Amino acid sequence: MTRTVYVNGDYVAEDQATVSVFDRGFLMADGVYEVVSVLGGKLIDFDGHMVRLKRSLSELAITNPLEDAAYLDAHRKLIAENGITDGMIYLQVTRGNPGDRDFAYPPADTVPTVVMFTQSKPGLADAPAAKTGWKVISVEDLRWGRRDIKTVQLLYPSMAKMEAKARGADDAWMVEDGRVTEGTSNNAYIVKNGTIITRELSHDILHGITRAAVLRFAAEAQMKVEERSFTIAEAQEADEAFVTSASAFVMPVVQIDGATVGDGSVGPVAARLREIYLEETMKTAI
Incomplete structure (x- = not known):
């Protein structure tokens, strides 16, 4: 089946x-x-993604070409056209086509480019890895300094992901000044003595939409959360570790740089947060 994709309307x-x-x-x-x-054919956390999209565009001074309703209509049409039950919709907005190459920004009236496409992932919420956990390695964080903007500059995270695969792991955690920033496409967490620990928001990490939801649900469940950075050594000595992202939801981590986290099995905090996240977000899916 050939996919239907969205290109500039x-x-x-x-x-x-x-x-x-x-x-x-x-x-x-x-x-x-x-x-x-x-x-289930419904969009998860759509409003949050639109808020972050507009923030990213604003930070780069790119004009937002569509209203939220138009983005939503396009997402829904792509789901219908492509028969998507479980999966993802990728949306990209660029500064557009100025007609030639120049380091200077093009005229302000240059029309942005908007592309959207679907990726079918049957059983996305039932990924087998959620029951066994990921293995991660650590790599030096060599990205630019504005990781809070969700840009398409993904070469270094891609390189880190490939290094992880070459070393028999599932993902890489990036480390700067001795402390974990985030994974290649996810936010990183550890659990120690019942406390969930994750790096505080700043320009150093992406302000994850799933991160925000998971921390809100954790607070509602009266789990203790501490927002601060942590080292790889601290993570290796933690009781649990996990990551969050829009496609992995809450994914347990059971090994870091070859060291087993906890007893090497999926921990109760990560398992419960995944359960809560999927239950609660489906209630508000659109």
């Missing part, structure tokens, strides 16, 4: 979808993106 077959070679997203990674999960 048009719905076209994926093999007919084109973007200019002069688009600044292609030439300079001058764009931002969001990924919204779909469960």
Whole structure:
């Protein structure tokens, strides 16, 4: 089945979808993106993703080309056109096509490029890894300093992911000044003596939509949360570890740089938070 994708207001077959070679997203990674999960044909945390999209665009002075309602209509049409039950919708907005290559921003009236496409992931919420946990390695964090903007500059996280795979792991945690920032595409957590510990929000990490929801649900469940940075050594000595993201939800981590976390099995805090997150977000899915 050929996917239908969205390109600048048009719905076209994926093999007919084109973007200019002069688009600044292609030439300079001058764009931002969001990924919204779909469960049971419904969008998870859509409003939160729209809030972050607008913040990212504003931080880069890119004009937001669509209203929230138009983004929502496009997401829903893509779900219907492609028969998506479980999966994801990728949305990318770039500064557009100025007609040539230049380091300077193009004129303010340059029309942004908007692309959306679906990825079918049957059984997304029932990933087998959620029952066994991930193994992660640590790598030096060599990204630029504005990780709070969800840009399409993903080469280094991709390189880190590939290093993890080459070393028999599932993902990499990036480390700066001796402390964990985040995973390649997720926020990182440890649990010690019942306290959930995760790095505080700043320019150093992405302000995860799933992170915000999980911490809210944890507070509602009267779990103790401490927002601060932590080291790899501290993580290895933790009782549990896990990550959160829009596609992995809450994913346990059972090994860090070869050291077993806790007893090596999925811990009760991560398991409960995953359960709560899926239950509660499905109630508000649209």
